[in-house]
Amino acid sequence: MASSLVLSGLVMTIFGLVVALSNLTTQTEAARAFFVFGDSLVDNGNNNYLATTARADSYPYGIDYPTRRPTGRFSNGLNIPDFLSKQLGAESTLPYLSPQLNGQRLLVGANFASAGIGILNDTGIQFVNIIRIFRQLEYFQEYQQRVTALVGAARAKQLVNQALVLITLGGNDFVNNYYLVPFSARSRQYSLPDYVKYLISEYRKILQKLYDLGARRVLVTGTGPLGCVPAELALRSRNGECSPELQRAASLFNPQLTQMLKGLNSQIGSDVFIGVNTQLMSNDFISNPRAYGFITSKVACCGQGPYNGIGLCTAASNLCPNRDVYAFWDPFHPSERANGIIVQQFMTGSTEYMYPMNLSTIMALDSWT
Secondary structure: OHHHHHHHHHHHHHHHHHHHHHHHHHHHHHOOOEEEEEOOOOOOOHHHHOOOOOOOOOOOOOOOOOOOOOOOOOOOOOOHHHHHHHHOOOOOOOEOOOOOOOHHHHHHEEEOOOOOOOOOOOOOHHHOOOOOHHHHHHHHHHHHHHHHHHHOHHHHHHHHHOOEEEEEOOHHHHHHHHOOOOOOHHHHHOOHHHHHHHHHHHHHHHHHHHHHOOOOOEEEEOOOOHHHOHHHHHHHOOOOOOOHHHHHHHHHHHHHHHHHHHHHHHHHOOOOEEEEOHHHHHHHHHHOHHHHOOOEOOOOOEEEOHHHOEOOOOOOOEEOOOHHHEOEOOOOOEOHHHHHHHHHHHHHOOOOOEEOOOHHHHHHHOOOO
8 A cells, every 4th residue: 555655656756857848848848039120121119219101000000900009010910920829829029119029028139120211221211210220239239228227248148149040031122122213313323133232231231230239040031922912902003913113122132142041151150140031932822812811912901902911901992801811911912811821831841942941940959959
């Protein structure tokens, strides 16, 4: 009897240890911080706090968000960072400018992105007051000082080194700079191939700075199929075909971005930068929307004019009743459901989509090396 009690006690102890270890593993995985830099595709609401026209803080933005209210995300609901946070087992990062980002919530990470910005400082000048990328990096330094004050220098450094980072830049350098108006300053200064080379060289400096600030796992997205978004179809398309010139820009930019990332990784001696082929990810459902359950990839759910591609998405816009069957939410941005499909490719995509590895592989490798 005594021996069976001892055995029973031992079993319970082992069971308790297994549960404790399981909880510890879950906490460790959930504790991975997440940082986001870039433009409107990944802005979680920083522009709500700025005097700018590049905002998504009014109905019907956020119509499918859990609160059914606009959040500053350029989406009917969740955006790409939200889906990535779910994959990390963490709550969504708060905008860096949010007054709620303090105390323990700092340890989740932060979203520094700002709609309208690009690689270049003169991109998006029409939006006036936006957080340009150099300022986002300054905020990242400021963030690290705040976390150091909270948990100490060693823990702060570990949190940043072990974090996942997402950066999304480049699209606005074409649509809100080079091609914004006929004969723009940049298009007079550079031929398209030379402009792309210039963008890549400037982007390299930004990524090097991010590495210098402690980032060690960085997802770097290319541009989407720029010529196929409803805004460009409305401006440039007669029969619904994608704009050849903007498609050419994306096809020049994305391969050179991949080559630049390979060069940076080679120089560092580690796979710090992961190329994310968002052009290919989006092309999948743009070229064959019905295979993904969409009825259209040409018409935006919310907008006006041809393809609902003109102007902003506002309360006065046409609004589709079922957002899940539209690949595009507004003239420029994917719908919540499209964002979810894109992030699934982040997780499991082949090297054609995620180079040199997908996020599932990264998470397996980083637990913890």
